[in-house]
Amino acid sequence: xxxxxxxxxxxxxxxxxxxxxxxxxxxxxxxxxxxxxxxxxxxxxxxxxxxxxxxxxxxxxxxxxxxxxxxxxxxxxxxxxxxxxxxxxxxxxxxxxxxxxxxxxxxxxxxxxxxxxxxxxxxxxxxxxxxxxxxxxxxxxxxxxxxxxxxxxxxxxxxxxxxxxxxxxxxxxxxxxxxxxxxxxxxxxxxxxxxxxxxxxxxxxxxxxxxxxxxxxxxxxxxxxxxxxxxxxxxxxxxxxxxxxxxxxxxxxxxxxxxxxxxxxxxxxxxxxxxxxxxxxxxxxxxxxxxxxxxxxxxxxxxxxxxxxxxxxxxxxxxxxxxxxxxxxxxxxxxxxxxxxxxxxxxxxxxxxxxxxxxxxxxxxxxxxxxxxxxxxxxxxxxxxxxxxxxxxxxxxxxxxxxxxxxxxxxxxxxxxxxxxxxxxxxxxxxxxxxxxxxxxxxxxxxxxxxxxxxxxxxxxxxxxxxxxxxxxxxxxxxxxxxxxxxxxxxxxxxxxxxxxxxxxxxxxxxxxxxxxxxxxxxxxxxxxxxxxxxxxxxxxxxxxxxxxxxxxxxxxxxxxxxxxxxxxxxxxxxxxxxxxxxxxxxxxxxxxxxxxxxxxxxxxxxxxx
Amino acid sequence: xxxxxxxxxxxxxxxxxxxxxxxxxxxxxxxxxxxxxxxxxxxxxxxxxxxxxxxxxxxxxxxxxxxxxxxxxxxxxxxxxxxxxxxxxxxxxxxxxxxxxxxxxxxxxxxxxxxxxxxxxxxxxxxxxxxxxxxxxxxxxxxxxxxxxxxxxxxxxxxxxxxxxxxxxxxxxxxxxxxxxxxxxxxxxxxxxxxxxxxxxxxxxxxxxxxxxxxxxxxxxxxxxxxxxxxxxxxxxxxxxxxxxxxxxxxxxxxxxxxxxxxxxxxxxxxxxxxxxxxxxxxxxxxxxxxxxxxxxxxxxxxxxxxxxxxxxxxxxxxxxxxxxxxxxxxxxxxxx
Numbered sequence: 029x030x031x032x033x034x035x036x037x038x039x040x041x042x043x044x045x046x047x048x049x050x051x052x053x054x055x056x057x058x059x060x061x062x063x064x065x066x067x068x069x070x071x072x073x074x075x076x077x078x079x080x081x082x083x084x085x086x087x088x089x090x091x092x093x094x095x096x097x098x099x100x101x102x103x104x105x106x107x108x109x110x111x112x113x114x115x116x117x118x119x120x121x122x123x124x125x126x127x128x129x130x131x132x133x134x135x136x137x138x139x140x141x142x143x144x145x146x147x148x149x150x151x152x153x154x155x156x157x158x159x160x161x162x163x164x165x166x167x168x169x170x171x172x173x174x175x176x177x178x179x180x181x182x183x184x185x186x187x188x189x190x191x192x193x194x195x196x197x198x199x200x201x202x203x204x205x206x207x208x209x210x211x212x213x214x215x216x217x218x219x220x221x222x223x224x225x226x227x228x229x230x231x232x233x234x235x236x237x238x239x240x241x242x243x244x245x246x247x248x249x250x251x252x253x254x255x256x257x258x259x260x261x262x263x264x265x266x267x268x269x270x271x272x273x274x275x276x277x278x279x280x281x282x283x284x285x286x287x288x289x290x291x292x293x294x295x296x297x298x299x300x301x302x303x304x305x306x307x308x309x310x311x312x313x314x315x316x317x318x319x320x321x322x323x324x325x326x327x328x329x330x331x332x333x334x335x336x337x338x339x340x341x342x343x344x345x346x347x348x349x350x351x352x353x354x355x356x357x358x359x360x361x362x363x364x365x366x367x368x369x370x371x372x373x374x375x376x377x378x379x380x381x382x383x384x385x386x387x388x389x390x391x392x393x394x395x396x397x398x399x400x401x402x403x404x405x406x407x408x409x410x411x412x413x414x415x416x417x418x419x420x421x422x423x424x425x426x427x428x429x430x431x432x433x434x435x436x437x438x439x440x441x442x443x444x445x446x447x448x449x450x451x452x453x454x455x456x457x458x459x460x461x462x463x464x465x466x467x468x469x470x471x472x473x474x475x476x477x478x479x480x481x482x483x484x485x486x487x488x489x490x491x492x493x494x495x496x497x498x499x500x501x502x503x504x505x506x507x508x509x510x511x512x513x514x515x516x517x518x519x520x521x522x523x524x525x526x527x528x529x530x531x532x533x534x535x536x537x538x539x540x541x542x543x544x545x546x547x548x549x550x551x552x553x554x555x556x557x558x559x560x561x562x563x564x565x566x567x568x569x570x571x572x573x574x575x576x577x578x579x580x581x582x583x584x585x586x587x588x589x590x591x592x593x594x595x596x597x598x599x600x601x602x603x604x605x606x607x608x609x610x611x612x613x614x615x616x617x618x619x620x621x622x623x624x625x626x627x628x629x630x631x632x633x634x635x636x637x638x
Numbered sequence: 639x640x641x642x643x644x645x646x647x648x649x650x651x652x653x654x655x656x657x658x659x660x661x662x663x664x665x666x667x668x669x670x671x672x673x674x675x676x677x678x679x680x681x682x683x684x685x686x687x688x689x690x691x692x693x694x695x696x697x698x699x700x701x702x703x704x705x706x707x708x709x710x711x712x713x714x715x716x717x718x719x720x721x722x723x724x725x726x727x728x729x730x731x732x733x734x735x736x737x738x739x740x741x742x743x744x745x746x747x748x749x750x751x752x753x754x755x756x757x758x759x760x761x762x763x764x765x766x767x768x769x770x771x772x773x774x775x776x777x778x779x780x781x782x783x784x785x786x787x788x789x790x791x792x793x794x795x796x797x798x799x800x801x802x803x804x805x806x807x808x809x810x811x812x813x814x815x816x817x818x819x820x821x822x823x824x825x826x827x828x829x830x831x832x833x834x835x836x837x838x839x840x841x842x843x844x845x846x847x848x849x850x851x852x853x854x855x856x857x858x859x860x861x862x863x864x865x866x867x868x869x870x871x872x873x874x875x876x877x878x879x880x881x882x883x884x885x886x887x888x889x890x891x892x893x894x895x896x897x898x899x900x901x902x903x904x905x906x907x908x909x910x911x912x913x914x915x916x917x918x919x920x921x922x923x924x925x926x927x928x929x930x931x932x933x934x935x936x937x938x939x940x941x942x943x944x945x946x947x948x949x950x951x952x953x954x955x956x957x958x959x960x961x962x963x964x965x966x967x968x969x970x971x972x973x974x975x
Contacts, residue, residue: 063972212970261971271965278962285721305953307960310720310946315746319713322706322743326686326717329704330725334717352707442971445962482684482702482718482725490650490697492705502652503697 030239031246037096038202038250039104042194043121044113045082046075046089049191053111054091056195060208062262062439065252066095069551071103071436071624076292076375083137083145085120092124095202097251101403101551103436105626109201111194113137113168115146122157130162132197134190136169164243168193168234175233179226189230196234203249206231256441264437265404265429266293269337269363270300272411274307277333279412280419280451284309285332287323289316289342292375293431294365297337317345321362325349328358331455331481333415337363340382341372343426344389350424351394352493354517357477359418359453361411362396366430366547368622377622378432380547381598386426387576387605393514395521397421398576400428402550405440407433410573412448413528419453420527422476423520428575430597432624433548454479461486468501474527475520524577531579535561535568538588541637544614545595546572546602549625553595556630565638572602578609586612591637593617595630643674650700656691661812661838665759666698668815669728672822673701678726685728686715688740690766691840692732692759709740712747715754723943726826729756733774734764737793741773748802751830753941757822758795758833759812761840762847769843781843796933797916799833800909805939806832807912808932811852812839817863817930824932830939851928862927864915869901872927880918880927887918889925906935 040057044050051072058070073090080087094104106126112118114137125131135153143151152158153165172190179186192213199206210228217224238244263271277284288298290313302311310332314320321336328334338346343364353360366382368374386398397417401410407429418425454476456465467480467489480487489501497504498512533542534557545553550571557569570585572578586592586606594603595617603614617633619625648670656662673683683701687693689708696703706714711729719727729736729747736744736758747754763781764770770783774795778787799807806828810817818836825832837848851860862872862880870880871892879901881890890896905911915929 059970065974255974257974259967259971259973261966261969271962274965275962283721285717287717304960304965305950306957307965310950312717312720314713315742318710319716319743319746322710322713323717323720325706326714326719327721328717329714330684330718330721332721334721348707349710356704442966445966481722483681483722485679485681488681488700488702490652490699490703490705492696493707494705 030244032203033246033248035248035250036098037094037100037104038109038248039092039094039107040109040111040198040202041090041092041107041121041124042111043088043090043117044111044191045117046077046079046087047082048089048113049188050089050113051091053191053195054093056209056212057198057204058093058095058437059212059262060199060204061093061095061250062260063208064205065255066097066250067100067253067255067439068096069094069100069103069436069438071432074376081145083114083116083142085116085146088117088120090117090121095250097253099253100438101555102624102627105628109198111198113194115142115148115152118152119146119148125161127160128162130164130201131158132164132166132194134168134194135165136167166197166237166241166243171233171237172230175229176226179222179229181222181226185223186226189226192227192230193234196231196236197238199231200235200238201244201247203247206235258441260439260441262437263404263408263440264296264435265401265407265433266296266365266435267300268404268407268440269401269411269429269434270297272408273301273333273335273361273415274304274309275408275445275448276412276415276451277308278445279448280333280415280453282331282333282453285312285324285327285334286310286337287312287314287320287327287334288337289314289320291317291339291342293367293434294337294339294342294363296434297363297365317342318349321346321349324360325353325356325358328353328360329356329481331479333419334359335361335363337365339365339367340369340385343382343385347390350396351390351392353424354394354396355493355496356491357422357517358424359422359479360424361414361418362424362426363411364426364428365434366428368620374622376431378430378548378624379597379620379622380430380549381601381620382428383546383575383598383601386428393518395518396576397423397425397521397524398428399425400547400573400575401433402547402571402573404433404436404438406573416451417524417527419451420476421474421520421524422454422479423517428547430548455481456484466501467491468499474523475516522577525580528574528577528579530581531570531572531585533568533570533585536566537568537585539566539568540590541567541634542586542589542592543567543569543595543634544572544592544602544606545569546575549595549597552625552627552630555627556634559627559631560634560638567634567638575602583610586610591615593634593637595625595633597624643680645670645674647680648673648700650698652697654698655694657842659841660691661761661840662692662695662759664812664815665757665818665836665838666695668818668822669699672819672826675823676726676826682724683726683728684718685730686711686718687730688735690732690735690764692730693735695730709735709738710743711735712740712743712754712756716747716750716752719752719754719943720946723753723947727754729754731756731758732765733758733760733762733795734772737773737795737798745798745802748799748804748831748833750942751803751805751939753829753943754831755822755825756831756833757825758835759838760795760835761838761844763840763844765840765843794916794920795835797913800913800934804833805830805936806932807934808833809835809837809930811837811848811857811930813852813854814857821932828935828939829944830936830941860927861930864904864906864929864931864933866904866906866932869898869903871898871901887914887926889927906932907937909934
């Protein structure tokens with residue numbers, strides 16, 4: 029008789045060769061868990077090579093999922109279970125497994141050749157490498173083939189089902205229901221009945237095998253989390269960004285235009301928006317990054333809600349055009365899904381090192397509104413915010429996300445489109461056009477000019493990257509005018525502070541230590557701060573989503589704490605800004621390893637300051 | 639109803655700041671004339687340029703005008719046209735702007751066949767940066783950056799356009815206003831990317847470089863104006879013609895063994911003929927005339943912007959009407975009670 033235990037949360041890491049289908053397996057596991065009422069957070073971790081040599085460390089693709097019976101904000105630090113489809117997957121991921129954790133491994137693949145490819149000189153199954161873990165050895169390939177004997181498919185096709193066999197095993201181990209995945213397989217492979225049958229059989233066989241094998245003597249369950257009632261869906265950050273842009277276009281009643289060039293990890297936004305031609309979305313895959321942003325500027329000139337998406341190296345190429353959009357004072361959303369840098373850096377790994385690029389990385393006095401999303405779901409709201417601000421203030425906005433939140437996903441309580449207010453843009457009405465307004469007529473509060481677009485009768489004008497006269501908008505190289513225009517463009521961005529929410533502090537408003545974070549590190553900093561707060565420590569969190577301008581009360585908040593620590597996935601970019609802008613001392617905690625913060629490392633570091 | 643405009647309606651209030659005698663003046667004047675004849679409302683005309691002397695053009699034309707960044711005008715223009723296909727979009731560029739820094743964008747606008755009218759002023763020199771050789775400069779030319787003679791092979795704009803799958807390619811000279819205006823109107827009438835090269839004189843840094851082909855007294859003898867269905871004939875007295883000689887083109891003198899009926903009849907739908915004219919001139923510039931007029935046109939061309947619109951309409955028919963609420967509720971969702 030097997031026993032069952034209940035756990036508050038579990039972290040599982042699925043790892044295999046790039047072609048083993050581990051991303052799919054991980055996604056299915058998380059979807060099923062979400063539907064069973066767990067809170068979840070996921071993080072895919074894959075190599076930048078499309079198909080690195082099979083069986084090598086470089087080819088290992090991983091997917092980590094954290095399921096919990098309480099608020100789950102990160103994919104978790106160390107895993108409780110490691111699924112390793114081959115020796116390379118074991119070798120490269122063993123250090124992420126907790127001591128005492130479980131390993132499901134595909135023993136079929138532990139042969140001499142694969143061990144050598146993974147760099148093992150001794151078979152880890154035969155020495156003491158795995159002594160501190162619960163090892164569940166199963167010849168998954170062989171078992172899958174024998175389970176599918178009746179199915180009319182080639183051996184190769186049958187072997188492909190081994191990921192579902194493995195998934196079945198984990199479903200038993202963690203008491204997951206198989207029905208959702210069986211239905212998913214039916215929807216996905218309905219048109220190929222043999223493949224559908226094979227995958228479904230493999231899933232069930234894996235489940236049954238786990239139930240009968242004596243390798244598994246205990247199984248676990250993670251009860252449902254206390255989650256706010258409502259309808260939920262699973263959202264990744266990139267899809268969330270894409271849909272948030274569509275939400276904004278709907279709220280502003282404008283067509284949406286995306287001019288973009290594929291780049292990791294931003295491309296999925298382009299993929300996603302390309303599906304919605306029936307919803308007034310135009311996507312243009314340009315010849316390069318520069319054409320991507322320039323086409324978006326063109327679309328903005330012509331009256332669309334215009335967006336360009338990219339990642340650091342692509343943003344570098346777009347720099348000159350960003351300056352043009354600033355000079356045009358035209359709405360434009362620039363999304364930077366940050367990755368490891370500089371140059372090509374670590375394309376598939378996450379980093380927060382483009383803050384300086386966003387804030388100051390241009391020639392001339394070229395201020396931008398800069399926002400940063402904090403988690404996958406938040407991308408929706410921040411994309412909407414980016415659109416709202418660019419349309420209301422007639423100046424470009426850069427929205428920073430990162431590879432970690434872009435590829436990560438979490439359940440999301442579906443809002444109503446009416447939760448998002450109508451966005452007012454600066455296009456003149458028919459009756460406005462009969463007045464003497466010009467493209468240089470400004471709103472007295474925001475200083476935003478009027479969005480006159482080609483096609484509007486009587487308002488023909490010309491402009492360019494050359495400095496324009498404050499009144500007429502004609503070319504002007506007048507010294508005093510240039511200073512006035514530079515100041516105007518800077519003031520325009522500063523005025524945005526009147527149009528954004530005040531900064532919230534999580535915890536007491538004053539105390540010993542304030543943690544200041546921004547962007548995608550929110551999940552980890554929040555969990556770490558909460559843990560310390562539970563222990564009665566005087567620590568609060570200020571997580572910034574508005575980086576330029578910053579909310580008006582940031583200065584007051586900073587003044588209320590004895591110490592300020594700024595953890596960042598870079599060598600210190602926000603910290604010096606806080607120092608220079610607010611005259612406060614900041615302690616830096618920096619990590620640039622292409623990996624997100626672990627909660628534990630943050631807790632330990634914060635403790636040192638308390 | 640077509641609005642009737644006069645040339646002065648397209649003259650902006652900005653002071654034109656090209657050098658006295660610059661070839662750009664003629665092109666601007668022709669454009670202002672041509673726009674009175676296209677029937678497009680002034681507010682629906684957009685002129686987009688990059689950087690360079692030619693790119694100041696939009697400021698001097700009283701339409702919507704956007705001076706962008708170096709080489710990128712085709713990309714900006716593409717965005718404008720896709721966002722509002724109702725607009726007439728003109729791209730003004732030069733040999734440096736459109737073929738050097740912006741070669742990539744010119745190429746891709748052409749091969750996509752976006753309905754843009756590109757006019758390239760070719761003076762074979764960088765004017766605004768004060769006299770360096772350009773991608774169309776002759777080999778051996780001495781400039782500030784090539785004091786010992788340029789060793790770069792020149793690019794032939796029309797051939798670049800052919801290779802880029804452009805669907806309308808024409809060439810003229812800045813000293814023939816009637817031809818410029820006519821070709822602008824044909825460019826405008828063409829559906830898809832039209833590319834009009836104007837050999838233009840830079841009085842300061844490359845004066846007289848095109849005189850051999852552009853001066854009225856030289857033009858008849860040194861150029862051949864091609865026309866659909868007409869024989870290739872040229873010369874002050876129409877005494878010369880072009881015949882097909884095996885796989886080459888050859889200049890012949892009429893009456894010396896050749897009659898007009900022996901001459902090659904031009905067909906603007908043939909890319910091969912267009913390229914042969916270009917190649918023959920390149921090989922023997924001394925004796926073979928430079929071809930002017932519409933060198934190539936695909937009259938069946940369907941512009942990218944129409945394909946894009948058509949595809950969106952198809953998708954709309956195929957997929958149910960959608961909005962954000964429907965989308966948010968679609969696919970895998972679950973209820974927490």
